[in-house]
Amino acid sequence: MTINQISDVEFGEELPVFTPDTSLDNVRRFATAAGWAGPRFTDHEAARAEGLPGALVPGIMSQGFLAAMIHRWAPESRIEKVDTVFRAPVIVDQPYTISGVVTDIDEETETVEIDLTVNNEAGETRVFGTATVRIATPA
Template sequence: MHSLEDVQIGDNIGPEPLFLSKDRVRAYCNAAGLAGVPRFTDDELARKEGLPGMITPGNMSAALVGKLVTDWAQPMNGRLVRLGTTYRSPVLPEHHLTLQGFVTQVDHGERTAELDIWIENEDGDRLVTATATVKFPPKA
């Protein structure tokens, strides 16, 4: 696809398989200033908080969803201008996840597309759901 004119309601975004290792989550926490938050870095301390183990920070999940959107939009010179996320269940590291979604609305006047995106686990449970708005350049 090259431009908004090629985008249609119902187009798939992804699916993109993803395996989040604990080391990768810890690396994110180090970079994001979250290394001191045990629920994101340490299984045992996370369990003491009532969690099943260390969990992925919400900001990291949002970043992964955002990257799926920008990877889709960038070849068309589209820009992610809004991302809204809902955290339904903890995203646990060491699981096989899938990021995917759909184009749900296209506005040729505003040059925007609305997307539904989610992260699901091996059982098909949607752990994080999101909507995003992508803005496209004026028609050439």
């Protein structure tokens, strides 16, 4: 179900889980477009040479995934803030799931707060944060 107005939202509602495309090709495309095409984002071997476990998904790309998940759930919403804490690297070519859940609703300002979590296959949190999203009632 997609969300069109604030009254559609319930406290504790879970957004559909989002599986991001963290393939090297996709990350390369993003990094190049964003001007972040350094080898740590585009080349596993070069990243390992820097002491990293593999090529990294850029933080701004992870934030983009979070925004994409929110807009799939509430296409007409406006994301006012995505506030992330990066606890561990998100590695290219590894599977992740992104989940979101509504943890606050303010009907007066027509905003909701969403907890966001990026987990790896072992269920470990790599990135967490919150988003403030405005879901205006259609005129």
